[in-house]
Amino acid sequence: MNQKKYVYLFSEGNAGMRNLLGGKGANLAEMTNIGLPVPPGFTVTTEACTRYYEDGQVIGDDIAEQIFEHLEKLEKISGKKFGDPTNPLLVSVRSGARASMPGMMDTILNLGLNDETVEGLTKLTNNERFAYDSYRRFIQMFSDVVMQIDKNLFENILDEIKEQNNAKYDTDLTAENLKEVVKRYKELYRKEKGEEFPSDPKVQLLEAVKAVFRSWNNPRAIVYRKLNDIPSDWGTAVNVQMMVFGNMGETSGTGVAFTRNPSTGENKIFGEYLINAQGEDVVAGIRTPQSIETLKEVMPECYEEFVRIAHILEKHYKDMQDMEFTIEQGKLYFLQTRNGKRTAQAALRIAVEMVEEGLITKEEAMLKVEPKQLDQLLHPMFDQEELKKAKEIAKGLPASPGAACGKVYFTAEEAKQRRQLGERVILVRTETSPEDIEGMVAAEGILTARGGMTSHAAVVARGMGKCCVAGCGDIKINEEGKYFTVGDIVIREGDYISIDGSTGKVYGQKIKTVEPEITGYFGTFMEWADSIRKLKVRTNADTPRDAAQAVKFGAEGIGLCRTEHMFFDEDRIPAVREMIVAKTEEQRRKALDKLLPMQKQDFIGIYEAMQDRPVTIRLLDPPLHEFLPQEDEDIRELAENMGISYEELKATVDSLKEFNPMLGHRGCRLAVTYPEIAEMQTRAIIEAAIDVKKRLGYNIVPEIMIPLVGDVKELKYVKDVIVKVANDIIKRENVNLQYKVGTMIEIPRAALTADEIAKEAEFFSFGTNDLTQMTFGFSRDDAGKFLKDYYDKKIFEYDPFQKLDQSGVGKLVKMACELGKQTRQDIKLGICGEHGGEPTSVEFCHNVGLDYVSCSPFRVPIARLAAAQAQVKNPR
Ligand code: PEP
Ligand code: MG
Secondary structure, three states, rough: OOOOOEEEEEHHOHHHHHHHHHHHHHHHHHHHHHOOOOEEEEEEEEEHHHHHHHHOOOOHHHHHHHHHHHHHHHHHHHHHOOOOOOEEEEEEEEEOOOOOOOOOOOEEEEOOOOHHHHHHHHHHHOOHHHHHHHHHHHHHHHHHHHHHHHHHHHHHHHHHHHHHHHOOHHHHHHHHHHHHHHHHHHHHHHHHOOOOOOOOOHHHHHHHHHHHHHHHHOOOOOOOHHHHHOOOOOOEEEEEEEEOOOOOOOOEEEEEOOOOOOOOOOOOOOOEEEEEEOHHHHHOOHHHHHHEHHHHHHHHHHHHHHHHHHHHHHHHOOOOEEEEEEEOOOOEEEEEEEOOOOOOOHHHHHHHHHHHHOHHHHHHHHHHHHHHHHHHOOOOOHHHHHHHHHHHEEEEEEEOOOOEEEEEOOOOOHHHHHHHOOOOOEEEEEEOOHHHHHHHHHHEEEEOOOOOOOHHHHHHHHHHHHHEEOOOOOEEOOOOOEEEEOOOOOEEEOOEEEOOOOOOEOOOOOOOOOOOOOOOHHHHHHHHHHHOOOOOOEEEEOOOHHHHHHHHHOOOEEEEEEHHHHHOOOHHHHOOOOOOOOHHHHHHHHHHHHHHHHHHHHHHHHHHHHHOOOOOEEEEOHHHHHHHOHHHHHHHHHHHHHHHHHHHHHHHHHHHHOOHHOOOOOOOHHHHHOHHHHHHHHHHHHHHHHHHHHHHHHOOOEEEEEOOOOHHHHHHHHHHHHHHHHHHHHHHHOOOOOOOEEEEEOOHHHOOOOOHHHHHOEEEEEEEHHHHHHHHOOOOHHHHHHHHHHOOOOOOOOOOOOOOOOOHHHHHHHHHHHHHHHHOOOEEEEOHHHHHHHHHHHHHHHHOOOOOEEHHHHHHHHHHHHHHHHHHHOOO
């Protein structure tokens, strides 16, 4: 039987094998094959990772065997031997999932060192200091990552020895000092683990591979996956690669660079490096790195070579690359390349310029911007007037653009809790580490005292689209005392500050923020998206203000106007309540007559804001008890105002109470009981349309939508009420006004009988909030409390109320589309549940042939791009 292949040499893979080799492994293979200087190595596949979990977190013998076989091949290629004291092969062991997850999983460098091989390394390089520097790094990383010993314990020893020897930086330590560090590290290891540090390189290797597999499920990786829609069953690959050393002295170094600026998108190489350092030093922010430009003077040949290869890579991948490199005694190596993370601004500029440069097509450009990222651009910037008056107190690096204002907190935990209490938070840290991810999510913006443009805070913030000012050395943080100082200014926990991630400026005060606009690269890009997409994008809006905002963001109509908010309005709630407590139809009609002019005015405002665009207005949906007070005191006050007794009102309130209001007297059921409510609303909708049409000449075709229908007969009943009122008015006014009557499909029975429903409905709008609720049987209001356990126990990967459950709820949607079209070929199909603005759900809507999606105003641009991407991926 052919044995399954779990390990590939770099020379055996290519960029197309991403699912199997992970992004890093596939790109290392691709670079190897196009002849770039990549240290040799091999990749243990993502399938080996899934096997590891299936087998109960052990590495199968067959997999271990293949790892060692490939290790032998690597020995041949490199001419070095693993564990050989005279000529030791050292390797790095690094994670690499299908989608890049920067800093989320584990890395071990310098693996293969022990007391013998370190001597070999010394002899071979004639550099004892370097050998012991590598050894101490390895012991610390292995102990931390593989054996989970707190890395601070190691840092403390290092700091102590630095202090004893008056060394400011690590690089000031001598070989003797470093030997002492190694000795102390090994003692610490023995104390913590009750055994010696493992000296057998093969044991080190298997343990390291296991640790990388395990790190796939560490808490920060899980959080990152959830934020980025990465499924947990993908697993990570492991890359084992011959070490090259950036810490061999002044002609060695290591760095990170991008082919274009990841913050602004400018077409110019951008990056940082450190001389005499290893990879982790650059991102850890221990020493402040140098800009890549200065390499031109220090090592001109290396720089030229670097620029040449960077261009090759960008052309090859047709995307901006994020590269890691190491210079070992003047020789340049590439350790990684991947499509670089970038801010939304940068993503748009890069996409547009790459089209203009002829590198990619407009269609390809669509796929270069994450729809969700656009959100960053739709949020406020500082008000220019207030900004002029504001006093800058410090300046750091402009690490991730945007403006943020909030209260200062110093730990991720505190930031998270304060956010949950509704506060706006700025997370202030000396530097961030992957453990801070949840606090970063919760914060409006992040301010760090240390670290460069490629520090953890900067990279992660850019990925999230969070405003970030990094490396702000002016501020001195006292985490325990919960304050920071800048000169003699003291900012305490809970004080407001404002930070500008585009300039790096920090202000010790609140600054007002203003709405953004879609212009420049953003404007051009969105025009292209509109010319490509087939799916229309509408908005859910109930006020002229929201409607106008949505139009600015490109909405092509209103897909859902919820009329209930209009009932809640302060000056009309008395009439609403009067209507509810009415004992007779006559009383109720009297109250409704008071509401009519106000409701008509609402619709006039909306039609005016939308001009000729289609508007779908939904009849009243929530149960009536929502409009009545619940507390005794409030009931008493209302009764007095209404001139009825407390008892009478209390009895009405009680009689309206339901055990299960979400499944209760709401939606079209209200209109069945009280047709006069539907009559009033229809009157307002039609009269407002006639008014605006006459006055302003817009061709308004109101779409009247009936909610919560489960049976064609209830739909027909309410529709007849609407049609009668509408036709009477149109006749009386003697105008030519078209209108449509349709329904929400939000009850599973409506989806199942959509062929019958379509006999009466001219359009369907999928209310996937209720449809999800009723298909799963999860209460919309309560499920959040227990769904968390579903994620923790890996029963669910995501919240079905946010991202459409395509295989269940989606199946109903698809079926209803097909059944609806069987009856009425030209039936208009849309969606107005929350899913209408979520990119994967938008793609689904495109694929099942909906005419439009409808979402909140701020998600309109996201939906426009998601719709264009869906068309590029699956043209229709
Ligand atoms: C829905 O159920 O998806 C919907 C849009 O209606 P509502 O959220 O108002 O119930
Ligand atoms: Mg609903």
